[in-house]
Amino acid sequence: MLWLFGFFLFVIVFFEGTITTLPLTLQTLLVFYVLYKNSASIFLAFISGIILDLLSVRLLGTTSIYFVIFLFLVVLYERKFEINTIPFIILSSFFGSLGFLFLFGFQQSILQAVASSFFAVLLFKVFTVKKLDE
Amino acid sequence: MHRKKNLFQTLFVFLVVSVILFALSLFGFLKPVRGVFELLISPFQRTITKVSTRVSTSFQNDRLEKLEKEKRILAKQLVDWVNLQKENNALKDQFQTSLGISLNLLPAKVIGAPSFIPHVTSLETLILDKGQQDGVQEEMGVVFEGNAVGKITKTSQRLSIVMLVTNKEYWAPAKTVQTSALGVLKGKGNSEMVIDNVLLSEKLNTSDTIVTALGINTKGIGMPPDFIFGEITASEKKPSDLFQKAQVKSILDFTKLSTVFIVLGEK
Numbered sequence: 001m002l003w004l005f006g007f008f009l010f011v012i013v014f015f016e017g018t019i020t021t022l023p024l025t026l027q028t029l030l031v032f033y034v035l036y037k038n039s040a041s042i043f044l045a046f047i048s049g050i051i052l053d054l055l056s057v058r059l060l061g062t063t064s065i066y067f068v069i070f071l072f073l074v075v076l077y078e079r080k081f082e083i084n085t086i087p088f089i090i091l092s093s094f095f096g097s098l099g100f101l102f103l104f105g106f107q108q109s110i111l112q113a114v115a116s117s118f119f120a121v122l123l124f125k126v127f128t129v130k131k132l133d134e
Numbered sequence: 135m136h137r138k139k140n141l142f143q144t145l146f147v148f149l150v151v152s153v154i155l156f157a158l159s160l161f162g163f164l165k166p167v168r169g170v171f172e173l174l175i176s177p178f179q180r181t182i183t184k185v186s187t188r189v190s191t192s193f194q195n196d197r198l199e200k201l202e203k204e205k206r207i208l209a210k211q212l213v214d215w216v217n218l219q220k221e222n223n224a225l226k227d228q229f230q231t232s233l234g235i236s237l238n239l240l241p242a243k244v245i246g247a248p249s250f251i252p253h254v255t256s257l258e259t260l261i262l263d264k265g266q267q268d269g270v271q272e273e274m275g276v277v278f279e280g281n282a283v284g285k286i287t288k289t290s291q292r293l294s295i296v297m298l299v300t301n302k303e304y305w306a307p308a309k310t311v312q313t314s315a316l317g318v319l320k321g322k323g324n325s326e327m328v329i330d331n332v333l334l335s336e337k338l339n340t341s342d343t344i345v346t347a348l349g350i351n352t353k354g355i356g357m358p359p360d361f362i363f364g365e366i367t368a369s370e371k372k373p374s375d376l377f378q379k380a381q382v383k384s385i386l387d388f389t390k391l392s393t394v395f396i397v398l399g400e401k
Contacts, residue, residue: 020248
């Protein structure tokens with residue numbers, strides 16, 4: 001299951017760096033951490049950030065810093081509240097996407113953030129069912 | 135508790151590593167390493183873009199594409215014809231001469247075209263497979279079949295980013311072909327442009343072609359003159375305003391571009 005997630009993340013990173021501006025990698029990392037809550041998600045956040053920087057001709061480390069700080073905020077929130085819920089996924093993915101799109105200068109930020117939230121919820125639902133089957 | 139501590143430690147380590155990488159990248163220490171990794175990943179980018187373009191063009195009308203290409207060729211021929219006429223008149227007057235310029239063009243493949251919804255929403259940037267090691271620099275113009283595509287805004291060893299002429303942050307001096315009215319072309323996003331800051335005394339005709347004005351700077355960088363931005367679709371002229379403006383539509387479909395040409399300078 002973890003390998004499937006890793007492969008899926010790899011494909012998503014290349015899609016995001018090539019044909020779409022939607023922050024799908026961020027959503028995938030969020031769902032991965034919410035479901036598995038392990039250090040592997042932080043390592044994947046770092047690596048996927050580096051690859052995205054290479055694909056998008058940004059300074060290396062820029063996207064990784066954002067992803068790691070985002071996961072740090074999620075971990076902080078987890079100390080007090082439950083994160084394995086749809087409302088949390090919707091709100092964190094929306095604000096995380098909005099920040100990402102605004103920071104890296106993409107257009108139609110709000111619309112893209114809403115679309116990203118839908119993607120995150122869909123991913124959460126699919127991988128929650130798969131995890132229950134395991 | 136122990137797991138949380140581990141997580142925080144891991145987060146801190148990766149944050150520090152990311153910041154160090156960022157600093158090294160900022161001061162240019164990672165250029166050679168970056169070049170190697172870009173060489174490894176650009177085939178994947180190219181493949182994904184090719185497949186994506188092929189899927190979207192399979193739903194499109196071949197006849198329409200042919201007509202669009204013919205329109206672009208005719209628009210370029212019109213610009214060339216008007217310029218020839220002006221040259222002839224100038225030579226007859228014997229007061230001015232216009233020198234033809236020969237350009238040094240570098241072909242570059244489009245390996246990335248990110249947009250909100252691929253091939254549906256408008257493009258703002260393109261990713262090309264040529265970079266600093268091929269002589270590409272920021273602010274260089276990018277053209278295709280006599281049309282202005284955009285300008286280079288970022289470069290790395292092997293890749294570069296092009297800001298399209300329809301991008302909200304793009305602006306450049308421009309002029310009309312029929313009346314030689316000078317103005318500033320600005321991108322508006324959503325595949326639209328506007329020519330602004332045109333004097334009220336000038337004439338802006340609907341369907342007139344807008345081309346690049348001025349040219350390459352002394353360093354050989356910029357957009358050469360007489361490359362087509364698009365056609366005027368509607369004009370706005372209010373006597374109370376200082377300037378008039380007009381809406382401009384590009385005759386180039388940026389989503390279908392697979393190869394473009396970077397203007398390295400004059401030969």
